[in-house]
Amino acid sequence: MTIMTNGTMTGNDAPRTAHPQLVQQAFWRKTLKRPEAGALGGAILVFVLFFVVAPPFRQVDAFTTVLYQSATIGIPAVAVSLLMIGGEFDLTAGVAVTTSSLAASMFATKVAGNMWAGIVFALLVSLAIGALNGYLLIRTRLHSFLVTLSTFLMLQGLNIALTKLVTGNVATGDISHVPGFASAHAIFASTFRIGGADVSIAILYWFLFILVATWVLLRTRFGNWIFAVGGSDESARAVGVPVRRMKIALFMLVGFSAWFLGMHMLFEYNEVQSGAGVGNELLYIAAAVVGGCLMTGGYGSAIGSGFGAFIFGMTTEGVIYADWDPDWFMFFVGATLLTATVVNTWLRLRASGGK
Secondary structure: OEEEEOOEEEEOOOOOOOOHHHHHHHHHHHHHHOOOHHHHHHHHHHHHHHHHHOHHHHOHHHHHHHHHHHHHHHHHHHHHHHHHHOOOOOOOHHHHHHHHHHHHHHHHHHHHOOHHHHHHHHHHHHHHHHHHHHHHHHHHOOOHHHHHHHHHHHHHHHHHHHHHHHHOOOEOOOOOOOOOHHHHHHHHOOEEEEOOEEEEHHHHHHHHHHHHHHHHHHHOHHHHHHHHHHHOHHHHHHOOOOHHHHHHHHHHHHHHHHHHHHHHHHHHHOOOEOOOOOOHHHHHHHHHHHOOOOOOOOOOOHHHHHHHHHHHHHHHHHHHHOOOOHHHHHHHHHHHHHHHHHHHHHHHHHHOOOO
């Protein structure tokens, strides 16, 4: 029954307007359900902490350094987060960055005589490492921890052994004289001025990777497949998702990100230490986990990995700016990882109505 009163419709057929308080509660519940919610809160707290206790942290130059440190963690962390959402993780990402740098440097100087030939060769090597990890995972049906731990150890040994064999040293030589260096440096390691501070192009690439990965996850079929594969292989396969190809593609994506960062590091410093990169894979994984990715797969975001990398970038530089003992850095990383994981779990349970 509908009754018109002063032009207003009342009764059962009248449209219902949600109570503002209920709308606000729904908004906050939806916000807290986002994987990156806990990481955003953590990033704000860490920023405030070092802003207060470390005066150099407030300067533009110092903050661009923080962003640069975050970018060197965040570029691979974006791809690692997609892989973790897909239900796997990769322990080779750290040494693979060094492998790509070594491959580009030695191929360009010892074989091709051109820097771009070395860059393309390194890209092929990096993609092959990712494809090998995915192929071994599928063929052996082992957990990705065991598969990538094995390839991690092999790459670590190959990096040192082949570098000594080719160069006679544990590091490559200076590449600044190799043809093609100037154009490659401009693309991978140039800097520009913003507000009187030198800003590395790596920061812009990091932001770009986050945006592209977020679009892929939320707006494309490939992104839906990533979540489906991470949720359940069997269920994803039942609805037509090419699970095997997806896993190989995700590992290759990690290989691509390792190559990209490897090229930046190569042209930033012009030479490579063959033992570098060991342990960085844990930072990439930690950034993804702090950003809300579950170790079991099927949940996470690329934006969250960005917040996670930013937290570690702030911690790395903040410890120095605050004049604290840098030996405590890894302690702070571990404490941050544990705290963020607990907070993310708590927020997710509260948002879903659990306890």
